[in-house]
Amino acid sequence: xxxxxxxxxxxxxxxxxxxxxxxxxxxxxxxxxxxxxxxxxxxxxxxxxxxxxxxxxxxxxxxxxxxxxxxxxxxxxxxxxxxxxxxxxxxxxxxxxxxxxxxxxxxxxxxxxxxxx
Amino acid sequence: xxxxxxxxxxxxxxxxxxxxxxxxxxxxxxxxxxxxxxxxxxxxxxxxxxxxxxxxxxxxxxxxxxxxxxxxxxxxxxxxxxxxxxxxxxxxxxxxxxxxxxxxxxxxxxxx
Numbered sequence: 568x569x570x571x572x573x574x575x576x577x578x579x580x581x582x583x584x585x586x587x588x589x590x591x592x593x594x595x596x597x598x599x600x601x602x603x604x605x606x607x608x609x610x611x612x613x614x615x616x617x618x619x620x621x622x623x624x625x626x627x628x629x630x631x632x633x634x635x636x637x638x639x640x641x642x643x644x645x646x647x648x649x650x651x652x653x654x655x656x657x658x659x660x661x662x663x664x665x666x667x668x669x670x671x672x673x674x675x676x677x678x679x680x681x682x683x684x
Numbered sequence: 685x686x687x688x689x690x691x692x693x694x695x696x697x698x699x700x701x702x703x704x705x706x707x708x709x710x711x712x713x714x715x716x717x718x719x720x721x722x723x724x725x726x727x728x729x730x731x732x733x734x735x736x737x738x739x740x741x742x743x744x745x746x747x748x749x750x751x752x753x754x755x756x757x758x759x760x761x762x763x764x765x766x767x768x769x770x771x772x773x774x775x776x777x778x779x780x781x782x783x784x785x786x787x788x789x790x791x792x793x794x795x796x
Binding site for chain 1: 715727728784789
């Protein structure tokens with residue numbers, strides 16, 4: 568069975584500083600994808616970044632980077648130079664890349680990030 | 685706007701009534717997903733379509749839930765005989781050839 572664990576219910580960060588949001592996962596699938604989404608108070612789930620289990624390099628998308636440590640089964644999100652607009656819920660998710668459940672995301676419970684001015 | 689569109693944004697209904705939600709995916713995406721999100725939780729997968737074929741529906745919460753995608757474009761999610769426990773955000777997402785799943789803004793259902 569697949570499982571995503573986000574151990575930080577809430578995080579605070581000072582504007583312009585970097586912050587790391589933790590995510591660990593468990594799966595028996597040999598190939599899988601890891602995702603991070605941002606959910607502001609408006610409710611929309613905004614795609615941030617994707618990492619395939621086969622990728623040798625850590626994914627980056629602008630101010631977002633994914634610190635992928637396969638042996639530790641962790642996929643932490645790093646946000647550099649935090650902005651006030653980064654305040655939101657952040658969800659880590661994964662899905663198998665093959666088989667009947669391909670693309671079906673399993674989500675963690677989320678981390679609420681608050682950026683302080 | 686070429687994002688995933690959901691309608692309505694909010695729905696208030698009385699217990700026992702039927703409700704239907706609509707999702708229009710990104711036009712070139714052939715895969716469409718429905719999720720449910722309750723307060724304080726991450727989204728929970730319900731069902732998905734590849735074109736018009738519903739490839740996974742075992743996660744639908746009960747036989748009161750059904751989904752269709754008749755022409756492989758938009759999809760509808762219907763809940764019959766709503767219960768208070770059905771109150772949640774219902775999210776639709778679509779996906780093209782790569783792994784990225786794009787979500788709509790959701791339909792917030794409140795059952796009184």
